[in-house]
Amino acid sequence: MTTVAPDAPRAPERTAPAAGTEAPATPSSRDVYRDLLVEFLAADERVVCLDSDTGLFNGVDFAGTEARYINLGIAEQNLMGVAAGLARSGRLPYVNTMATFATTRALESLKLDIALNNLPVRIAATHGGLAAGHLGSTHHSLEDLAITRLLPNLTVVVPTDAASTETLVRQTQELPGPVYIRLGRNATPDLPAGAPPQRLGEAQRLREGDDVTLVATGPYPVHAALEAAGTLAAAGIEATVLNFHTIKPLDTGALIAAARTTKAVVTVEEHWAAGGLGSAAAETIAELGVPTPVRRVALGDHFARGTGGQSHLVERNGITAAAIVTQVREALGATGRS
Template structure:
């Protein structure tokens, strides 16, 4: 783990889809095995197809077929990059992703855009709040969620080198990134963005990471030192990095743009509970989003994921720790006697 940023400022990073497409063009130029499979997502026909027409196929809005075609190409030595929205990749095409791609350990890269509530303005059909649970359940699938748009190029290049399948979850639009130079992305390695010894905030995804950093700033104003840990890789999970971030703190707050079932919070709890007795507060999208059209940030806040919610959760953990401390000392004294 590497400490990088100390504060969060609202500086927009690169558009995630543009950053990804630039990386894909570089890979295609260097590796003729790269095949771009489109599902009418828009944009790839004007970028990739113009430069590499023989390496581009638009399957159309047929996500199940998209996975099957990708599996067939991968079995013949190609490296297909599949493009669709996150909810369609893991819901509509789940069986074909499971059986044809992951079941055969084929080097297919699923590029899932519009992750979480980044397409909230399109309505409930485009929400992707269960995709990480599905992806994590497919044990042979690498799962990456960049929290900083500047990580996307490195993440794409590193996933390209894997022998098996991968799932890269992207948002729809540019989001703020932490200040400072572009991060050193390392697949499967957690990142410490801010050091702190009182409580740890673990975040996955761009806006959750922003909320975590904003919350750490707010807490610092009251003398509370919060560590901010980014888990951009959910599989393979950095078990050692996560445990190091949990030890010695009053507790852990997890923040994600996903339902509480099966996402990063579950992954972190599975690791922490196996080795540590550490209190946790898990912030995820709860309730039923979609009652009204809202921006991504407003939709998240309305369902429990915001800077204020992170601050409240951290304070609850610290208050609990203060209340428990006398009891722990008393128990220790009793055992000593």
């Protein structure tokens, strides 16, 4: 197995689009989640919404459930502690904050109050990855998947688009333990029409191919993988594309089957290369002794370059179809199986 996590190539400087101008006219994942939460509040008296002054619910009609919307302000550790207490008392708390604050500022409370006690707290982490790119490195979340996948008992979900958000959030409703849901800020492109249904804990197969497997998570990485698969097909290289919308529990069966039936695995994520989906894939394949090279397309060992909209920063930091194609060609060339 070869694991390569190169620094992303620096794309030419260009003017970043203004924040909020790059997204298509479809609902964002956080807006879909917000509407679902209003529905859950109305349908189940156990549900409580805990906010950290995100403004996510401005203008929302809670239709008689206002008493179960609690804004605790910018105090993320306290947010997790209150959620744990409510969950222990029989409530179903939905915690709302930005991804980087949920997993770094509040990590000790997440670990000891919620995960250790295996409590049914749902953490809706908005601005995942580079979705808050216009706010700079303080608000980028490029470590959250590494952190959350390490915590026992925690389910980790990364919806791909609006429809995916509704499907997966509904599937997490009755899970007995805690859930981390990585959401965006603005709308992102939809998955292709006719994509197979998403099931929690199962990789979604978006394309079949015998030469290489592209394993992706998150909206922009999944679309980059699909674009790369089209480019590779034109060159006679057929790629399987798997959408790992669930990081934990990881669908190791689908991953190992793909590694055994194709010549290389390339992972794609809006995350640092260390610790995220790529690390999980490499660990799994190595531990089970599958002699398939693994390459990673992710941010290298540096903070994200630039500020601006999410799609601009994803491209500028090398999470692109072109980078995937390069990794595929190098991996296949290294094995002599191209």
